[in-house]
Amino acid sequence: MNDFPACTRCAYDLRDDEFGRLLCHRCEDRAAQQLAAIQGPRGLYAQLAQHLQRGGSSGGPAVSGSKAAPAPLRVDILSLQCAGGPVLGPLEGWVRAWEDAGHAELNEAGGLRERVDHACQTLRFNLRWAVEHHLAVDEFAKELDIIHRTLTGITAGETPPRRIAVTCPCQQTLRITLDVRGVTCPACRTEYGHSDVLRLPLAERRAAA
Structure with a gap:
């Protein structure tokens, strides 16, 4: 067993130029890249709109004047797109936490994509401070990784892991996936x-009891 300080995210020993940090450079770069991939008009969050509608039965092009019912929308993607969903909710939650510490700035103006973009931008801007000073930055990196993997899975045509709601003894609801590493x-x-x-x-079971 060694006594060298380790990255709180990946547990690898910190190099000499990383001493005093909570995350190593590699984990910081990964978080910055994930935030950049989520935001923007061509980002992962914006791409959700292209996967919102389930495929129709005919598979052919839409015909003007057709009386066929529109294809149903995917509820899982609608959940990801909503204000309190598992993308914008956690991102703005971290902005609030960093804002309370004197960094970042929450902006709930504009549409949902604009809010996602702002959250990603302000988190990226303050990421260096977080990896050096914010004690929960490893939890931030974990949640960001889940968001990024979920969005990447959908935009790549994969089925995202099913999320379930569990209850902490303090009565807080936690939404997790079966492959979650920790929370x-x-x-x-x-x-x-x-x-x-x-x-x-x-x-759900506690609520029904």
Whole structure:
């Protein structure tokens, strides 16, 4: 066992030029690249609109004047696009947390894509401060990785992992996927590993009790 400081995200030993940081340069660069990939008119969040409609049965082009019912929309993508969904919600949540620490600035003006873009931009701008000073930056990097993998999976034609809602003993609802590595409750700050968080009761069952 060594006593060298390690990156709180990947657990690799920090190099000499990384001492005093919470994340290594590689994990910082990865987070910056993921934020950049999410934002913008051609970013992963904007691309969700291209996958919103389920394919029709005919597979042919739309015909003007057709009385056929429109193809149903994908509920999972609608969830990702909404204001309180698993993309904008966590991103703006981290902006609020960093704003409370004197960094970043929340802006809820404009449309949803504009808000996503602003959140990504301000998080990228303040990322260097976060990797050096914010004690929960590893949790931020984990959540960002989940968001990025989910969006990439959809835009690449893959089925995203199913999200389930579980309840922390403090009554906070946590939305996780079955492959989640771990999560920290935003209300009481309790940290759960993969197996621990999967043992929490389902939120729906508690509500029905």
